[in-house]
Amino acid sequence: MTKLFEYAPAPESRSVVDIAPSYGLFIDGEFTEAADGRVFKSVAPATEEVLSEVARAGEADVDRAVAAARRAFGPWSALPGAERGKYLFRIARIIQERSRELAVLETLDNGKPIRETRDADLPLVAAHFFYYAGWADKLGYAGFGADPKPLGVAGQVIPWNFPLLMLAWKIAPALACGNTVVLKPAETTPLSALFFADICRQAGLPAGVVNILPGYGDAGAALVAHPDVDKVAFTGSTAVGKEIARAVAGTDKRLTLELGGKGANIVFDDAPVDQAVEGIVGGIFFNQGQVCCAGSRLLVQESVADEVLESLKRRLGTLRLGDPLDKNTDIGAVNSPEQLARITELAEAGEAEGAERWTAPCELPTSGYWFAPTLFTGVTQAHRVAREEIFGPVLSVLTFRTPAEAVAKANNTPYGLSAGVWTEKGSRILAVADRLRAGVVWANTFNKFDPASPFGGYKESGFGREGGRHGLEAYLR
């Protein structure tokens, strides 16, 4: 396809962020080395440049952090809600003040486009703290009893796809309700959580209320299994979620899980094609498809399938893949070589199983981890690309004839996180949304998030809700 326009590069300056050559664990208000002195490197996925060397938490560090959180819990939970809320308001404001710096940092460490960190991640992070700050002195009105109590120490494990936003989803409600937290960011994206530790310092948050333990799965497992943790919150893969559910069985630990998905985006024949195509693109190519609620299965009504696909391919041809710091970039880097290998393996399985592969015409940079936007057509419900979460910029296209068939196909998955419905007919939206077994349904839109809106899955996409009044329940007794 010939390019309509050539764009000059418009890179965001990375001088706005100052990344130290090394970072420690953040325990009891102090940065500290790991007990066994281990470190790991955090790499920029777009360039493979080493950004920093970070202390790697082990079991002894989990002990220290949980003990610090336990000591801090008494005084923190005894604070009047209004005072706790003011700390969270401070944090929200500092995030707003430092949002450009944090957006650049997140783009460097994660590989996602600056347009997304600047316009989606960071505004949502600040909004989330602002939202839950306001709840801190109003918990008795939330519908969970007149005088609800915090649970204690929350152990929280978050993924790499929205590092700072997932941190906000975990920490803001926990603190508002009077809990203290030990949070483990993902091993490929530890930096924004460590910058958040500095924000806690600037906000004057009491030591031990927030503890950050960069590390790998072993640290996460130790945190989840720690006997002095009262609450476990995990966002990540369904396989790990099941392990955690087994690990906490028979204990008094409360558990919420936000896991994988294989969201269906259903396009009916009366949908406005251009808007639907924009929604399909946003649904699967936002954050390189590394989104648990991605609309990774397109279900398009047979009568308009050709028209929608033609329009979709034309649109995908205009997506700009490349330097995530360039403000024109639509598609950034895949987060890690491991993730790239998984996407590649599943895409190859799609071809091997007989689906037809189409890849957007775009050049991939020579260094870094990249995957071009890819479509599979002729996909059946039995194909791996229709059943397994790819967590990459790969869209599987299936067709249907009747609304009942669309619903049956959409629900034919062990997951149940998200779905989309595109139609001009209001009653059809309501009827279809009613029958979809998914925690979030977007009608004539997709991938919208808001701190006031509960998010979470049905079935094997997990349980519990994050966001909104519902999000408080996980942190109160």
Next chain:
Amino acid sequence: MSQADARLSVLKTYKLYVGGKFPRSESGRVYEVTAAKSAGGAAGRGRWLANAPRASRKDARDAVAAARKAVAGWSGATAYNRGQVLYRVAEMLQGRREQYTAEVADAEGLSKAKSAAQVDAAIDRWVWYAGWTDKVAQVAGAGNPVAGPYFNLSAPEPTGVVAVVAPQESALLGLVSVLAPVIATGNAAVVVAAEERPLPALSLAEVLATSDVPGGVVNVLSGRTAEIAPTLAAHQDVNAIDLTGADAELARELEVAAADNLKRVLRPSADPGGTDWTADPGTGRLTAFLETKTVWHPTGSLGVAGSAY
């Protein structure tokens, strides 16, 4: 001895309740149910009461299949209709108050007065939950003021098929207290009745069958809890499990099995004294088996062409 005294009473063969029918266990097994140890007088301790069916793992799977069939109709019924049906259960139970008073007295070893109080409380509990069916969505749902041109609504939905390990002590009031909230919101239930005291549960099935509760919405199994419950906990077509009647060791084992398809799990009470079934039940047992669905609709503004986008 007169002629009249010589008449033998007609005993009831207790059966399972699956898919609206009353089958025997496919295994052909039964087990002896006797009066509770502390029961005095004519209903002396250890007196034989009945041979209850001893359900097998196959019976459990059949019950899950029946429950799954019933989910669409029951969850699709209006909340008002479900409330009417649950109230009808209370009416039917009221009409058979004397029978249940005797059964609970035998099962739990209670005096007639205390047993009657349990039955009355169980009837009232159906009334309580009958009233909740069309209110819980208003209490547990939300209209969410998102920062954008969207109408955003969160509403609770039933999770689907719920396995219920009924309390072992309170054979009727405890059972009703765990069963009614599960079905009030539109779930279908597979109940494992109290192992040593299953008769009130099996008799309750007769009330459910005559109260317009559609077949399959409630299925009642009697037998060995440790034999039936693991099948339900591991079943891939069960969405949630209530472990109230499982002891600590069994509860842990069931929770591990339930993780396989991430069932929603309601753990047994941590209180060593067990649950006080006469206390205000609150809404916890209603919301434990609900999912929250949040739907986003664009509102936009009407453009010149009348488009809402």
